[in-house]
Amino acid sequence: MVARACYLPAVPRTIDRDARKAKLAEAVWRIIVERGIGAVSVRSVAEEAGVVVGSLRHVFPTRAELLEFSAELMVARATERIQATPLPADLGEAAFALLRHLMPLEQESRAEMEVYIALLAESPALPRLAAIRDEANQQIAQLCGQVVAALIGRPLDDERTVTETRRLHALVDGLALHLLVQPADADTTWATDLVRADIARLIATRSPDSQPAPSTD
Amino acid sequence: MVARACYLPAVPRTIDRDARKAKLAEAVWRIIVERGIGAVSVRSVAEEAGVVVGSLRHVFPTRAELLEFSAELMVARATERIQATPLPADLGEAAFALLRHLMPLEQESRAEMEVYIALLAESPALPRLAAIRDEANQQIAQLCGQVVAALIGRPLDDERTVTETRRLHALVDGLALHLLVQPADADTTWATDLVRADIARLIATRSPDSQPAPSTD
DNA sequence: CACGTGCTAGCACGACTGTGCCAGCAAAGG
DNA sequence: CCTTTGCTGGCACAGTCGTGCTAGCACGTG
Known part of the structure; x- marks a missing residue:
């Protein structure tokens, strides 16, 4: 490195x-x-x-090195932007502040998403890209897992946490896809509202006797 | 034609x-x-x-015509496969029978999904592909809409139908993405279980006084 | 100052690209 | 039979591709 x-x-x-x-x-x-x-x-x-x-x-x-580095840097940029997110005190707001970075809501994240798609499309030719794609995917899954665990107040390895994590991850990535294929200047509140609703739903099922600390950094 | x-x-x-x-x-x-x-x-x-x-x-x-036709045929194949789906009498099972075709569970639908991703990645260069992509997207959205309307027993233009349609569409497409980036022979029940769970959730919120007919063809 | 090195600028090569063009073939219509 | 027509097979051209190679420039160090 x-x-x-x-x-x-x-x-x-x-x-x-x-x-x-x-x-x-x-x-x-x-x-x-x-x-x-x-x-x-x-x-x-x-x-x-x-x-x-x-x-x-x-x-x-070589061209392959150029593409691989470009993909890696994209993942790194997204990661550091998420890690630099200031977390509101409110649990739900903190969750949303993190999750919104997983969707192409601004021009920057839109570009990242587009690069991710290109990465998918070319991974058969450049196998190194598949590894980068998997790494990015796993990082997003981990983030979703921590958010879900904090929201429902259960440990990361809890069965329901795992299930809800997969659901949230799929929801966010699906919304990301749909935001990407709509015009860049189109309305996006319908997507953020869905994420907020899901956060509220998860909080509503929160175990009553759970550690209050989010610990999602 | x-x-x-x-x-x-x-x-x-x-x-x-x-x-x-x-x-x-x-x-x-x-x-x-x-x-x-x-x-x-x-x-x-x-x-x-x-x-x-x-x-x-x-x-x-020309090469562009080749690619455009390939994309169009992919959409057509998927559409006809979905329309040819035999619908079980049970509402939830019928919904699942339809939705499962939207995810890359078999080799054929996996290939379709991969082609769809390639279509996304190349649409800046071949603008015709963007139109095909939008058409495919809209068809899937319509299918989700009809499924949701039937499940919750509300009209297509109902506000909750619209919201739940968007959510279901995002969930299914997100799962499709995640299924695509996992090995072709890996387990897929985690994804189908999530879809089944969502179908069950939608049925549970069904309006008591609603037309029983699915009418999702 | 001169030396060495990081960097630039560009030529050259062979492979591959999309596409224009045409000679030859097989089969159907007269 | 012969003509017409759909189709095949392939050559050719100009352009782009990735990459190897080298000459020269600019600058930090001695």
């Missing part, structure tokens, strides 16, 4: 490699969103990022 | 155009499933279908 600091001895290193990689990954995202995964080539990405192909290939020697 | 019978006068017409088109579309599906949308080219499809490029292009002059 890091392996950068051990290079200190004597090197020019003018540019910030990580910033460059991020810039290229973002160019990949833009092309996926605007022109589809089929339009992603080393040349189109280099042009979109404003660098020449040689520079791109200095950082990503 | 048809415009075939008006050709009677005098033509050889040795092959069945529609069968040929279907064979090519199925080749497209296989390549999407096995190698990803990026591997779909006129040459790869022709080889997969066992014809030469010239023959493919005699039926589909």
